[in-house]
Amino acid sequence: MYHPYFRGKQYELITIRENAARLAKANFLPIIEPVRESLGGLEKALRAVCESGGKAIVIVNPHYGDHASGGISISELLSASFREHPGVSAGILLKNTMSVKDVMDCFSLHKAHSPAFIHAGFTDGKDLAAALGNKITRTMNIFIDDESSKLYRRHFKESTRVLIKDGFERRRNRDHPDVEFFSDLHITYADDYGMDGFGDFLTVGDDYSESGGPAYAIAIHLTYINAAADNAMYIYHFKSKRVDTPADPAGKFAEALEKLVAAVKAPGSSIYRTEAVLEFLELNRRGHFPGLGYVKKLSMQHHIETMAKFLP
Structure with missing residues (x-):
């Protein structure tokens, strides 16, 4: 099972809400770490998940954002609105x-x-496993790859285990290569790691920041399955031509979008024509810039659709 890990900013929650039926149909189980004080967007996303017959995990003690000092309001929301x-x-x-x-x-x-x-x-996995006792077999244990060793994970081998790896390399947009390796965990999680499921931080990455600085370069990130590389996942970074000033984001988006359209329409393109990609094509036809948050939402949606299309 695939577990996309979302930080609960506005467009992450909108992505979950708008793709709730798609996530449920594919049996994907999103993990949500709320980072905004207001929980209205989270509640809407969870209601959409429930109405679609899907599932979600909501972190009640976030590490980042407005709830980092205590997630009492998150626990109260789950108890008041989602106990049933x-x-x-x-x-x-x-x-x-x-x-x-x-x-x-x-x-x-x-x-x-x-x-x-x-x-x-x-770090105290051994004692935690002992404290759980027989209950461990009924628990799900999700491991962030670079924060849990293989030896540590062995203490929970009697439970359902999931490995989360960050495939997105955080850089300034201008510094991204045109294309690079993203992950092969969707192929190797069971055989190489002995896991029951896997996940990633989509096309956003694990590095958290409250807000981005001025965008000197605009980049659209699209993942694809590379059949020539044993179905490993790669990622395109379609960048604007201009990278020297933060001026004209709409024009820079058009420059990046032109490269995306060319890659999608190229003979033998490996990019799935997902609903998100079709929307990118329509934005290009209309010459419309919907804002950077919306662009990020389409990028995440495409990643979810790509996973759903590839996985059995």
Whole structure:
């Protein structure tokens, strides 16, 4: 099963809401780390997930954003509005500042929402596994790759295990290559890592920032399955020609979009013609710039659609 990891900014939540039926049909299980104080967008996204018969994991103790000092309001939302929806689970982010007691207290507090553990720097795996005892077989353990070793993960081998890897290399837009390797975890997660599922941070990446600076270059990021490389996933970075000033974002988007259209229409193109790509083509036809947040949403949607089309 595929687990896309979203930080709960506006367009991430809109992506989940608008793709709720697609996520449910593909049996994808998104992980959401709320980062904004207002939870209205999160509630709308979760209601769409539930109405589509899907599932989601909501982190109740976020590491980033407005809830980093405590996620009481998130827990209250789950309890008040989603107690009767078994598809919505509480995610407990295991950080290096937590003790086993902290983890187990949070686990007990959210037991009505089938808690899942997201291992992100916690080190006392052996004692946590012992504290869980027989309950470990009924838990889901999600490991952030660069914050959990293979040895650490072995303590949870009797549970459902998921590995999350960040395939997106964070750089200034102007510094991205035209195309590069993204991930092969969708092929290797079971055989090479012994996992039951996998995930990534879509085309946004794990690095968190409250807001971006001025965009000197506009880039559109599109993933694709490379059949010539054993079906590994690669990513295009379609960049604007102009990169020296933050002026004219609409014109720079048109420059990047022109490159995307050429790649999509090239003979033998590996880019799936997803609904998101068709919308990019329509934006090019109309000469319309919808804003950078909307562009990011289409990029994430294309990634989800690509995963859904490739995975059985």
